[in-house]
Amino acid sequence: MIRFLLNRVMGMVVVLFLVCLFTFVIFFVLSPDPAVQICGKNCTPEVIDQLRANLGLDQPFWSQFWTFVSGLFVGRTYGSGPNAIDCAAPCLGYSFQTSQPVFDMIAQRLPVSATVAIGAAILWLLAGVSAGLVSAVREGRFADRFITGLTLTGMSIPNYVLGLSLQFLLVVTLGWLPFPQAVPFSEDPVQWFSNYLMPWIVLAVGASAVYTRLTRANVIETLQENYVRTARAKGLSPGLVWRRHALRPALTPIVTIFGMDFAGLLGGALITETVFGLNGIGKMAADSITKNDQPVIMGVTLLAAFFVVIGNMVVDLLYTAIDPRVRVGSAA
């Protein structure tokens, strides 16, 4: 068990390191010179050289990479002398455009992205799993076909199309919801809620369609298992057969996928946040792209990868707890 954990953690560290390296290489090769950007319009080659030296951009690749990685753990300082900029311990980089460490920028916006992710996750989990169950129970009947039709539609509608349509319908035409406006929960819970409602729905529609299909397929498959037949042969009530012998095996794989999807969402819902003007990580990333603020893009990429990798590991551990075949080895 401990060895298993160690293996997982090591694997995770390796993947994260590779993500770092890969991202760094891409940006190192592709990005326009940050020094030129910082320098602005009226710039002389001397100033640029000065800046490059200050930022360590004249160093070879590996040395720059090392500075970056060590910055993650011990922080780093950009430049020297009185103009030096300090970037504290988990230093994901520094945005010269906004004059802020990337980590702080992300930390400010994480609550918004987390709220979006958590709300959407609850919604799609509830809707997806229950629709999937109904579909499986009524397999081949009208309800099943109706739900299947809905899921196909849900999967097909791009979320910005859905987002804009909803906004047009609910806010502009029908006026059921007030125009989105960022307010803290403590100030106006109703406005806060209605503010997040549409992003939640938009994100949940596509995902719950996928979860519906998954649940349906798993339940139908599990119901054909021999042990379900055994349970019925024991004379258990249908409720008990369902609860104990069909649902648990059928829903366990969903844990895996849920963990991954949720973790992926924490790194920012780019399109949805942009469409609804929510000031989360996703929107920040989209804005940074428009402004070409490389350190921010890189920071967000790393953070999102970090969430996915962590999510992956949590799922693995959960699986170990849920599935006795993984938890206790074979003794036979």
Place this chain on the structure above:
Amino acid sequence: MSETPRDTENLLRVRDLTVGFHTAAGQVDVVKQLDFDLARGGALGIVGESGSGKSMTSLAIMGLLPKGASRSGSIEFDGTELTTLPERAMRSIRGDRIAMIFQDPLSSLNPYYTVGTQIAEAYRSHRSGVTRRQARKVAIEAMERVHIRDAARRVDHYPHQFSGGMRQRVMIAMTLSMEPELIIADEPTTALDVTVQAQILDLLAEIRSDTGAGLILITHDLAVVSQVTDHLVVMRDGDLVEQGAAEQIFTDPQRDYTRMLLDAVPRIDDEIGLLRTLTAPTAEEES
């Protein structure tokens, strides 16, 4: 064929049993108008090759036919007509008075629960007011009765921690905890090695003599059936070929198919020569 006396001593009385599937091509019958009886405490073997309908017969008795299958005819268990019994009443018989053992013990046990839980679960759902602790005790006792050593510890193990033969013992323990009047065993030893098979067959015999339960053994193996059961039903393509006392069928079979089947079984202590096969191609060989 159905000359058997209509005594009330019969535990199970099956008449005109037909199991059919609705397919796009119409109704396909996999069991056709089957008649047989099982005496109280008797052991009946249902023998046939693949596709003979023997497994469907057992599922029809249990009322566990797969989706899309339908049954007609009469199945009388201890004077109760099972085919018309409401599902709730059938459920109280299933597992309690009629228990079933399946072919593949690994896939027949739920990997997510300990064997103790799975043995106790039937007991708790059939006996009201049983505490968790009492049910656990019953499970341990049942496991001891099927000779699983160290039952008090093994009760908390999961199915994948047992070997094939041990898993089948767990399955049998599961049926035993309820003290059923009828045990239906569908190919209980087919997935097992021959030495383990011998142990399981011994165990079944032991349980029968201990509890006096009736047994229906469904198998393709004539040698197995000859050792365990006193009465035999031979099936082919859903039809009943012949039935009677085991000794009578093994010594004086009336039908060509039964004769061919008996000739085709390789013996361990018989002359060696060309194994006799039916000269006409069997149904399996036609296409």
Place this chain on the structure above:
Amino acid sequence: MNDAPEPLLRARNLVKEFATGGAGLFGRSARFRAVDDVSLEVRTGETLALVGESGSGKSTTARLIARLLDTTGGSIEFAGREVHRLSGKALHAFRGEVQVIFQDPYSSLNPKHSVERIVTAPLVYQRRRIPGGARDFTKELMERVGLNPDHSARFPSQFSGGQAQRIGIARALAVGPKLIIADEAVSALDVSVQAQVINLLRGLQEEEGFSYLFIAHDLAVVRQIATRVAVMNGGRIVEEGERDQVFGAPRDEYTKKLLSAIPRINPEWDARRRENERARRAREQEAAL
């Protein structure tokens, strides 16, 4: 046994180990010895049966001999050549002399290939000419194994289990092998079909004179077809000898246990059945006259 001819196949001290368990960053992989110091010989024209229960290593031994697996230790000599050193043309030649029939007839035939393609595959893979053209060659082989030659364009799923196994046999015959390894070749078949296939295998051997290495768990079947028998348990051969000796006077404890565990039909019943059968035939003849 002393004046026996040079064996066709000779395996000496075969060992095969598999890695088990996760070989992760911190895990050392445990090794499981599936075949442990196995030596055996198959002579021309005879049938050596390798029997054992699941996990005894008999199928692994077969795969080592067919060179479907690499050995961990030991040597295999076939017709004087060291099997695990063969490559290129010599390996193709070996593949043409040793063929395998598998347990599950459906799994051993590619569902997407027609019978013709399946049966001629060994020749195609070995880049050999198909004598008389693929179509006629297939038809001839199908007839030899008792299949309708008009079905050569059909796919495996259109045949029954017994017929599919016959296709597998036809494929093995296509290259004219000297040794056929039959790995549980009749275990998955119904008893009536099993009898037919056993008879077919015996008949073909009489005609062609090749050898069988017959892998099985069913001793009753083995007794019908074997010349000699080797019993395996836990990766080792625990007893080897002429068929009648192994069945009649087993020396090893495990062999004895195995033999006694076999369910059998009461011999006295069998005798009475034959008696009744004779009487019945006599009656029928009388009636016919």
Place this chain on the structure above:
Amino acid sequence: MTFTSTDLEVEGAAAGGETAGDPAPSSPPASGRRLVRAFLHDRAALACSVYILLIILMALAAPLLVKLSGWGPLEFDQSAVDPNLGGLPLGTAGGVSAEHWFGVEPGNGRDIFARIVYGARVSMTIALLATVLTSVLGVVFGLLAGYFGGRVDMVISRVMEFLMAFPALIFMIAVLSALPAENRQFLLVGVISFFGWPYLARIIRGQTMSLKEREFVESAKASGATSIQIIFKEILPNLSSTIIVMTTLAVPGYVGTEAGLSFLGVGVVPPTPSWGQMIASSVPWYAVDPAYFLFPGAFLFLLVLSFTVLGDRVKKIAESGEGRA
């Protein structure tokens, strides 16, 4: 626009399931003819294919259609918009008229029909090319990893895990934003495929691993087949239905991805039209000129839906035919 990795998971679970039970020896393997027949009986599948064909025809015949309608995708028609209202199209429903069949863009008065028609070209080219590329990569790597196992599998699997753990959308955007604007369409194909192939490869790998255990593979080996022959002659034919289903289901994802990237402004470079980009530029207008948003939105949604439904149906037909083989 999340990647439908979970959806692929479903396919994997369904398709990877071993066929258990007794094989019924009557039905021939799913032949092309039977597939087509089953298909023709399926109205939904038929309707979807018709729509997809229409879009493809539209894309192919774009120059012709534009000649018919009279307005090119890049021509401005200032007479169709009202400069006093900030460039709002004149007339109802965003300026729908005999002149401009789907109305005009607010502001500069470009013909929406022409832009939809040309946008179809971009969307279909990118989605289809990306599908072809991911399929080839996914099948080849999946086969290699699944068949050879061991080190080969380890390397390929790690790369796949790595790519799947990557926040692909953010990264695609980052890379595309940093890349020069020339040849944007091919860059899009490249970037989408680079992150897309592991989803197919993972399923192919799983199926190859189970097919590899089938005895016909051993039999081919015993017959003298080389690994390459086994992979491509014995295993690959058995994956055909999986590949067909997976690629059909992948197309809508790529149509959506292309549109999404263009929506975020890193896709096709203006003035080249693309549906996603049209939707993006309709955002500031959607309250006053909803038609500008509705036309490309509806076309995009229907195209993705058609491919999704089609994939779903093909999968069902393939499964019912293959279940026994």
